[in-house]
Amino acid sequence: MFYEAVAYTAVGLHFAFLALGLLGGFAAWRWPRIFWFQLAAAIWLVLVVAANLLCPLTWVEDRARARAGLPAHEGGFLANHVAGVFYPVGHERVAQAVAALLVLSSWAGLLVVRRRRRRAGSPSPSRRPSPDRAARK
Template identity: 35%
Template structure:
């Protein structure tokens, strides 16, 4: 029972990690210091997909499922809704590359917006200093 709960928790953590990697840059628009946490996680998440590595959360989940006597992902909200998003059927190497590139492009655009905003703020503050 505890191992099954822990496996579900790992899936939820995995899903939260994926969401943060893809969309965490939007949070960094509001809280720029979050970029110090987000960017290394983006590099890790994109790297997993681009290089074809296996995220360490996946084997951990499988070990916990086996310890709970489970063979697959049948039953429960997490298993029914989140698992297919994390482990879609028919996931190929090309899909992984596309996902890695998507994550990279989304975050380059978001961080480009952050950099532009910072440049504009600097220009405004320089303009105010020059006028005074």
């Protein structure tokens, strides 16, 4: 029972990490500091897919499944838990392109949000100086 819970926890953490990597840029619109975590997650996701690296969470899930007596999964997390659920099996490249567009659009939106915040925070030429500034002059 314990190892089964570890395997399912690893799957849950995988989904959370995938969500951070894909959608964290949108969360950064509200919480800008999360961007660096999202960037690291996105880089890791690209490396895992491009270099066919084994994710540590997949390793944990596989070992826990074996110790729990559950059948082994062929392939990694994406093949077993994402393909066929979030995109049709056999359309991995299309799903990767959509994921890349999602991440890049969140980053573009973050740039727009940051520029708007900077403009709103900086005094424009048409604004009057604040009372504190007028008193100092």
